Structures are given as C-alpha cells and as structure tokens.
Amino acid sequence: MTIALGVLAPVLSLLWLAFGSGLGHWARLVRDVLPQAALDTAVLLAGVGLLVLLIGTGCAWLVSTCDFPGRGVLHWALLLPLAMPTYIVAFAYLDLLHPLGPVQGALRWLLGFDSPRQFRLPDLRSMPGAIFVLGFVLYPYVYMTARAMFMTQPAHLMEAARSLGESRAGAFFRVALPLARPALAVGLSLALLETLNDIGASEFLGIRTLTVAVYTTWITRSDLAGAAQIASAMLLVVIALVLLERHGRRRQRFGSAQRMRAIQPRRLHGTAAWLASAAAALPVLVGFAAPALHLVWETVKRLRQGNGISGALIDSLLNTLGVAAGVTVVAVAAGLVVAWAIRAQGSTHDGARWQGRAATLGYAVPGTVLAIGLLTPALAADAALATLIGHPGLPLMGAGVVLVVACAIRFLAMPVGGIEAGLARIPPALEQAARLLGESTGGTLRRVHLPLLRPAIAASALLVFVDAMKELPATLLLRPANFDTLATRLYAEAARGTYEEGAIAALAIVVAGLLPVVLLARHGLSETTA
Amino acid sequence: MTARPRAPARATLALGATALTLLAAALPAHAAGEVTLYTTREPGLVQPLLAAFSAQNDIKVNTVFVKDGLLERVKAEGARSPADVLMTVDIGNLVDLVDGGVTQPVQSAALQTAIPSNLRGSDGQWFALSLRARVLYADKSLPLTAFRYEDLANPRYKGKVCIRSGQHPYNVALVSAMIAHDGEAKAEQWLRGVKANLGRKATGGDRDVARDILGGICDVGLANSYYVGQLKGAKEGSDARKWGDAIKVVKPTFAQGGGTHVNISGAAVAKHAPQRANAVKLLEFLVSPPAQVLYAEANHEFPVRQGVALDPIIASSIGELKVDPLPVAEIARYRKQASALVDKVAFDQ
Numbered sequence: 001m002t003i004a005l006g007v008l009a010p011v012l013s014l015l016w017l018a019f020g021s022g023l024g025h026w027a028r029l030v031r032d033v034l035p036q037a038a039l040d041t042a043v044l045l046a047g048v049g050l051l052v053l054l055i056g057t058g059c060a061w062l063v064s065t066c067d068f069p070g071r072g073v074l075h076w077a078l079l080l081p082l083a084m085p086t087y088i089v090a091f092a093y094l095d096l097l098h099p100l101g102p103v104q105g106a107l108r109w110l111l112g113f114d115s116p117r118q119f120r121l122p123d124l125r126s127m128p129g130a131i132f133v134l135g136f137v138l139y140p141y142v143y144m145t146a147r148a149m150f151m152t153q154p155a156h157l158m159e160a161a162r163s164l165g166e167s168r169a170g171a172f173f174r175v176a177l178p179l180a181r182p183a184l185a186v187g188l189s190l191a192l193l194e195t196l197n198d199i200g201a202s203e204f205l206g207i208r209t210l211t212v213a214v215y216t217t218w219i220t221r222s223d224l225a226g227a228a229q230i231a232s233a234m235l236l237v238v239i240a241l242v243l244l245e246r247h248g249r250r251r252q253r254f255g256s257a258q259r260m261r262a263i264q265p266r267r268l269h270g271t272a273a274w275l276a277s278a279a280a281a282l283p284v285l286v287g288f289a290a291p292a293l294h295l296v297w298e299t300v301k302r303l304r305q306g307n308g309i310s311g312a313l314i315d316s317l318l319n320t321l322g323v324a325a326g327v328t329v330v331a332v333a334a335g336l337v338v339a340w341a342i343r344a345q346g347s348t349h350d351g352a353r354w355q356g357r358a359a360t361l362g363y364a365v366p367g368t369v370l371a372i373g374l375l376t377p378a379l380a381a382d383a384a385l386a387t388l389i390g391h392p393g394l395p396l397m398g399a400g401v402v403l404v405v406a407c408a409i410r411f412l413a414m415p416v417g418g419i420e421a422g423l424a425r426i427p428p429a430l431e432q433a434a435r436l437l438g439e440s441t442g443g444t445l446r447r448v449h450l451p452l453l454r455p456a457i458a459a460s461a462l463l464v465f466v467d468a469m470k471e472l473p474a475t476l477l478l479r480p481a482n483f484d485t486l487a488t489r490l491y492a493e494a495a496r497g498t499y500e501e502g503a504i505a506a507l508a509i510v511v512a513g514l515l516p517v518v519l520l521a522r523h524g525l526s527e528t529t530a
Numbered sequence: 531m532t533a534r535p536r537a538p539a540r541a542t543l544a545l546g547a548t549a550l551t552l553l554a555a556a557l558p559a560h561a562a563g564e565v566t567l568y569t570t571r572e573p574g575l576v577q578p579l580l581a582a583f584s585a586q587n588d589i590k591v592n593t594v595f596v597k598d599g600l601l602e603r604v605k606a607e608g609a610r611s612p613a614d615v616l617m618t619v620d621i622g623n624l625v626d627l628v629d630g631g632v633t634q635p636v637q638s639a640a641l642q643t644a645i646p647s648n649l650r651g652s653d654g655q656w657f658a659l660s661l662r663a664r665v666l667y668a669d670k671s672l673p674l675t676a677f678r679y680e681d682l683a684n685p686r687y688k689g690k691v692c693i694r695s696g697q698h699p700y701n702v703a704l705v706s707a708m709i710a711h712d713g714e715a716k717a718e719q720w721l722r723g724v725k726a727n728l729g730r731k732a733t734g735g736d737r738d739v740a741r742d743i744l745g746g747i748c749d750v751g752l753a754n755s756y757y758v759g760q761l762k763g764a765k766e767g768s769d770a771r772k773w774g775d776a777i778k779v780v781k782p783t784f785a786q787g788g789g790t791h792v793n794i795s796g797a798a799v800a801k802h803a804p805q806r807a808n809a810v811k812l813l814e815f816l817v818s819p820p821a822q823v824l825y826a827e828a829n830h831e832f833p834v835r836q837g838v839a840l841d842p843i844i845a846s847s848i849g850e851l852k853v854d855p856l857p858v859a860e861i862a863r864y865r866k867q868a869s870a871l872v873d874k875v876a877f878d879q
Contacts (some may be wrong), residue, residue: 036876098745116746125734204733372599375606383610393610394610481592481593488595
C-alpha cells in the first residue's frame with residue numbers, strides 16, 4: 001500500500017499540476033499540437049509494433065524450430081540490442097548513414113559519383129528512419145517472450161497439426177502463433193512502452209511524438225500545466241498498454257501448465273541453412289554490432305588523438321554503478337513486497353490488483369514527467385526530515401536518495417511483473433503444505449518461495465540494473481551537485497553539440513550493460529530448457 | 531554481483547553503503563568559501579572560467595548541470611535550496627526564472643558598469659554574460675555576401691534550407707524578434723515560407739547545418755555564431771573541421787532596423803542563496819575583462835563588455851556585429867506567441 005502510494009504520488013502531483021491551474025492553453029494545444037503528435041505517435045507505435053513482432057517472432061521461431069550454422073551463438077546474441085540505449089543507436093546511425101558516412105560513401109564509390117550532391121539516399125531523420133532504429137533495438141522484448149513460449153510449447157500439438165495435413169507454415173500460423181499470442185502481447189507492450197517513453201531517439205530523428213510534445217510544451221512554451229495535461233492524456237494510452245500486458249500475462253499462466261516434450265529443432269541444409277543464418281544474424285548486426293562497432297571505432301579514434309580516459313569518466317562509471325545497484329536493490333525489494341501482497345490477498349481481490357497495477361505505472365510515464373511529478377512530494381518530505389534532524393539543507397536530495405527512489409519507481413514494473421509471474425508458477429499446494437507444517441507466513445516466504453523465486457528475482461534484477469544504467473531524464477533532474485553518471489556525461493557532450501566526443505562514455509554504457517544482458521540471455525534461456 | 535541479492539541482509543548492506551557514499555559526497559556542500567552554481571549550460575563550456583575564479587578567490591564552485599527543469603527544481607527546493615547562482619542561455623529562460631520567483635535583485639556597481647543597460651534586468655534580477663548571433667551558414671561556393679532573414683522564405687531556396695527544431699529556444703527567440711519587427715501575420719507567412727524550403731526535418735543541432743551542407747542535403751541554414759569557432763577551430767583532419775571548412779558565414783539582418791539577431795547567456799542570484807556574497811562575487815568575476823576574454827576565447831562567444839577583443843576565428847570569419855537595435859527584453863515578451871506560431875504552421879512536422 002505504501003509502495004503503491006509512493007508510485008502514485010508523482011502521478012497525483014502531475015494531475016494536480018495539470019488541472020490545478022485551469023485549462024487556459026488546452027484549446028490551443030488541442031488545435032495545433034495534439035492531433036499531429038497523436039497521429040505521429042500512433043504511426044510510430046504501429047510501425048515499431050509491426051517491426052518488433054516480425055523480427056522478434058520470426059527469429060524466435062527460426063531459432064526454436066530450425067538448426068543452422070551459428071544458431072548456438074545467435075539464440076542468445078539476438079538479445080544483445082537490449083544493452084543499447086535507443087538514443088545512442090540513433091546517434092550512431094545518423095553517423096553511419098549520413099551522406100558523409102561510410103555507407104553512402106561506399107555506395108557513391110561503387111556507383112562512380114564523387115559528390116553527395118549527385119547522389120544521396122533518403123534522410124534517416126524521418127518516420128521510416130525512426131521506425132527502423134527503434135524496431136531493431138526493441139525487438140528483443142518480443143524475441144525474449146516468444147522464444148520462451150516456443151521453447152515450452154509441447155511438440156505434439158504441432159505434430160497433430162502436421163498429421164492433419166497442415167503445412168509447416170499453416171501449423172505455425174494456426175497453432176503455434178495463436179498459442180504464443182499472450183507472450184507476444186507481453187513483449188509487444190514492453191517494446192511499445194519503451195517507444196512511447198523514448199525521447200532521445202525520436203527527438204533526434206525529428207519525430208514529434210506525444211512525449212516530445214510534453215517536453216516542448218514544458219520547456220519552450222514554459223507551460224508546465226499544459227505539459228502535465230498532455231502527459232495525463234498520455235496516461236490513457238499507457239494504461240491501455242499496461243492492460244494489454246496484464247491481459248497477456250493472465251492468459252500465459254494457463255499455457256505453461258503442462259510439461260511436455262518440447263519442439264526439436266529441425267536441421268537445415270545448403271542454401272536454406274545459410275539463409276536462416278543470415279536472417280537471424282541480421283537483427284544482431286543492425287541492432288547491435290554495427291552501432292557498437294561504430295562506437296569502438298570512434299573511441300579508438302579519440303584515444304589515438306590523445307583524449308585518454310579521464311578520472312572524471314571513471315568517477316561517472318562508479319556513480320553509475322552505485323546508482324544502478326541502489327535502484328536494483330530498492331526496486332526488487334519493493335517488487336517482492338508488491339507481488340507478495342497481490343498474491344496474499346488473492347488475485348480476485350480488487351484492491352490488491354489495482355495496487356499492483358498502480359505500482360507498475362512508473363515504467364509507463366516518461367522519465368522527465370515522473371521526475372517533475374516526484375519533485376514536489378519528495379522535496380516536501382526531505383524538508384520535513386531536515387527540520388526533524390536539524391540539517392540546514394536537503395539531506396535526501398543531496399545524498400541522491402531521491403534519485404534512487406525515483407528510478408526505482410520508474411522501473412518497479414519489471415520486478416513486480418517478473419516476480420508475480422514467478423509466484424504464479426509456484427503451486428499453492430506448496431504454500432499450504434508449509435503452513436500446515438506450522439510455518440508462519442513470513443517463514444513460508446523465506447523458506448519456500450524465495451528459493452524458488454531466485455531465477456525470477458535474478459532476471460528482473462538484471463533488467464532493472466541495465467535500465468537504471470541507461471536512465472537519463474530523471475537522473476538529469478534529480479541528481480546532487482558535482483554528480484555525473486555515464487548517461488549524463490554523454491548527454492552533456494551531446495548538449496555541447498559534440499556528441500561524437502561522447503563515444504567513450506557511450507561505449508562504457510554499452511559495455512557495462514552488456515554483461516547483465518549476456519548473463520540474462522544465458523541464464524534465462526538455459527533455465528527454461530532445463 | 532550486486533544485481534543478484536541472495537540474502538536481504540546483503541541487499542540492505544549494499545543500499546546502506548550506496549547511501550553513505552552519496553551522503554559523504556554531498557555533505558561538504560555547506561562549508562565556507564564555496565558557491566553552488568545551477569546551470570543549464572554544459573559545464574565543460576564554463577569550466578575554464580570557474581577554475582580561474584576558484585584560483586583567484588579561493589572559493590570552491592559546486593556545479594549542477596540541470597538541462598531542463600531548473601526552475602521546477604529550484605522552486606521545489608524552496609528556502610533550503612543550496613543554489614547560489616542560476617546560469618542559463620536564452621533570454622526567455624532567464625525571464626522565466628525571474629517570473630518564477632526564484633531570483634533576487636542585486637545592486638552592484640561593477641555589474642552595472644560592465645553590462646549595457648539593455649542587457650540586464652532593470653531591477654538587477656538578471657545579467658547577460660555573453661552574446662551569440664543567429665547567423666547564416668552557406669555553402670562556400672554560393673555567391674552570397676548579404677542576406678536578410680526574410681530571404682530564407684524565398685522560393686529560390688526550395689529544398690535547400692537546414693535548421694534545427696522551430697521550438698528550440700534559439701529559433702523561438704528569432705521568431706519573437708520577427709514578430710516584434712514585422713507583426714504576427716508577416717512572421718507567420720515567413721515561417722510557412724521557410725518550412726516549405728526545408729531540405730530535411732527541422733531537427734538536430736546547429737552543427738548539423740554545417741554537416742548537412744557538406745553532405746549536400748542543403749545550401750543554407752541558420753545557426754549560432756559560436757559553433758563557427760568550434761568547427762573552424764577544430765583539429766585539422768577531424769570531421770568537425772571538414773564541416774566547418776565547407777561553409778562560409780553571412781551576417782543576416784532584418785529588413786526593419788538592419789541589424790543581426792542576438793541572444794544572450796546570462797545568470798541570476800538565487801532567491802535563497804546561502805552564499806549570496808560569493809554569488810555576487812562570481813557574477814562580477816564573469817564580466818571582468820579577463821573573464822570576458824576567456825568567454826570569447828574558450829566559447830567563441832561575443833563579450834557583453836565593451837572593448838574586449840573577439841576570438842581570432844570569430845573575428846576573421848564573422849567579424850564585428852551590427853546588433854539588431856530591438857531590446858533583448860522585448861524579444862522575451864513575444865516568445866509564447868512565437869512558440870504558438872511555430873506549432874500553428876506545423877514547422878517541425
């Protein structure tokens with residue numbers, strides 16, 4: 001309950017900001033800003049949604065049912081784009097695909113043109129460009145859930161379909177895909193929430209989404225109330241996506257009830273095998289390898305020019321790790337409590353369900369908006385505490401506690417969802433047995449559930465850690481004096497207009513994010529096969 | 531690894547350690563001989579100036595780089611805010627701080643003599659520290675020597691114009707000045723013309739204008755003057771230098787008044803500044819002749835103080851300015867109207 005209130009505080013303060021000062025600007029916003037922003041957002045969400053479903057499901061199916069050269073590596077490498085913040089990929093692709101970049105340079109050389117004025121590809125800064133970048137970075141959310149689903153789908157269902165005369169494609173579309181639909185809904189909604197939330201990549205590529213509209217309304221029109229009004233309207237979209245995700249999870253529980261023989265991958269030969277390798281390698285190349293190599297190349301260039309790794313960079317790395325660790329601990333602990341409360345009160349209890357849903361809203365509110373909403377309540381609490389202990393300043397803000405709490409609220413959805421799903425897999429009979437044998441509720445949690453939940457906790461902790469490392473908007477607004485993380489350092493370079501100088505910081509974010517993703521990939525995928 | 535807490539005890543310990551480290555880092559912020567600066571300017575730009583100030587006065591400068599939400603943060607921090615000096619770019623942002631009630635008036639003879647009266651708030655609530663002009667970057671081969679802002683809407687440049695988002699404060703200020711000079715109807719017509727001439731979406735940064743001119747995407751574009759110094763002064767052989775070498779700069783003027791549009795970077799003393807005296811000292815230092823020279827050399831900006839030499843690259847590629855006679859505060863007055871106009875013509879779509 002307290003946690004749900006903590007999460008609701010910024011949302012409530014947002015609503016107060018939105019409607020406390022009248023609807024003066026609303027008419028103009030509705031006329032000039034919202035229709036176009038809503039349309040652009042819808043097109044972007046639709047495009048990214050299609051692309052992530054296509055790539056995520058396609059690759060998951062390919063890897064689950066076929067054996068081809070490179071499958072052993074690709075089946076986890078397909079998760080690597082998770083380590084790439086979308087804004088970094090957008091920067092990298094603008095460099096790579098700019099008329100002055102290597103791709104168009106090579107094309108001109110091949111075609112015999114010697115100036116970009118004679119031959120140019122369409123500009124990346126467009127709707128198709130944004131869909132391309134976001135789709136290839138965010139597909140792992142769908143891949144992850146779809147792959148887990150295909151791995152646990154019983155093979156005999158497919159065999160039955162085949163023996164009834166369905167082709168392989170028919171069996172996929174009429175049996176496997178409908179069965180996987182709940183899992184796809186979960187992955188899709190996460191990818192779409194990230195898209196909706198994104199500010200760096202969309203703004204950089206010139207797409208004026210609702211989130212960007214919230215931002216410009218607040219910053220350039222100095223109209224915080226108007227921004228809060230758009231953000232409140234956006235909450236409706238967000239709630240729809242969260243409900244989609246919940247709906248997916250609800251159905252998912254029935255699907256994974258039985259344990260059966262899983263689908264055995266079929267070995268491909270010749271051209272088909274190589275085509276499969278190429279198809280599964282393409283998303284890894286586009287979503288991870290190309291931008292990562294570009295960062296490595298830029299970093300090497302800077303290092304050779306003598307811009308070494310400064311002490312300040314090491315400091316920001318340590319700060320980043322410290323904040324991410326703190327956020328992970330707080331978010332996972334809170335997630336455990338919320339998921340446990342939902343279970344303890346029974347999933348039929350409306351109050352508990354709504355608290356659970358409220359607790360996951362943070363993920364859905366754009367980071368800056370969440371941070372703004374949190375400012376007033378958090379600093380009021382801080383001032384009260386300061387009065388109590390006789391501190392002259394703002395102790396929680398100054399110590400970064402506000403920052404850690406804000407990020408934990410932002411990412412709470414991941415541990416809540418992950419641990420709830422993990423709890424759902426534990427048969428109530430185990431709990432009843434423990435209670436019958438005289439164990440208390442707390443004891444049951446500690447001695448029965450926690451050991452069984454360890455994989456779910458580890459997986460959500462890794463996800464929170466990676467996302468907290470990349471977090472930018474809330475960190476920018478809420479950090480204490482003289483405190484930089486890798487993301488804020490990179491942003492500072494970009495703000496100075498020298499984002500290529502940020503290559504070292506960007507690479508550090510990617511490398512630091514890589515380890516948890518690899519762990520997650522290997523751990524998560526081997527766990528389900530076992 | 532921390533991300534996989536096995537026991538609650540270890541988790542609590544890790545959290546406690548994180549909190550303590552952060553607390554330790556934050557506590558000395560209220561010692562004597564310090565001043566805390568909240569800035570929306572990337573600190574790297576002002577760091578040489580702050581270092582010189584610290585060395586000269588034995589006052590440590592704490593910085594927080596708050597990109598957006600400076601006003602909201604200081605407001606929410608209220609009377610306990612550690613902020614002494616608030617520094618930002620764009621007159622609109624400065625006036626917002628004053629209107630938001632987070633600044634206090636400062637009476638200082640040093641500030642009043644150094645800064646011309648149209649470049650500071652009449653009641654000492656804000657002070658300009660440097661100037662930047664919104665100039666035309668043009669492909670080197672174009673036979674252009676003079677240019678009017680109004681020309682940017684000329685169909686002659688169809689598909690040839692690059693500019694950043696119309697909602698960016700630098701462009702909003704330019705449109706405000708256009709409204710002040712020509713009225714809203716003409717400004718709207720002009721914006722529609724420029725929009726029709728765009729060679730790509732109105733996005734990215736000012737340096738992208740030079741880059742996209744070299745990339746053949748456009749021939750002309752508007753951008754701030756100090757980037758010229760960054761680009762043309764970049765290391766030989768670097769990408770930035772290639773972009774800089776591809777352009778020449780023309781100082782555009784308004785048809786009315788005949789001057790070039792400038793904006794400011796500036797600062798104010800925070801309303802609840804715990805170190806008010808040090809805050810004023812820092813502002814006075816920033817407009818002193820040596821600091822103004824540093825502003826010009828390190829940032830390639832135009833000094834606000836009369837008689838300070840320009841940065842050599844700026845002097846040779848842009849030269850002295852004939853500034854638009856419109857008072858800076860007048861620009862701030864039209865900024866909401868300008869921003870609404872940018873929306874109305876869907877400039878960024």
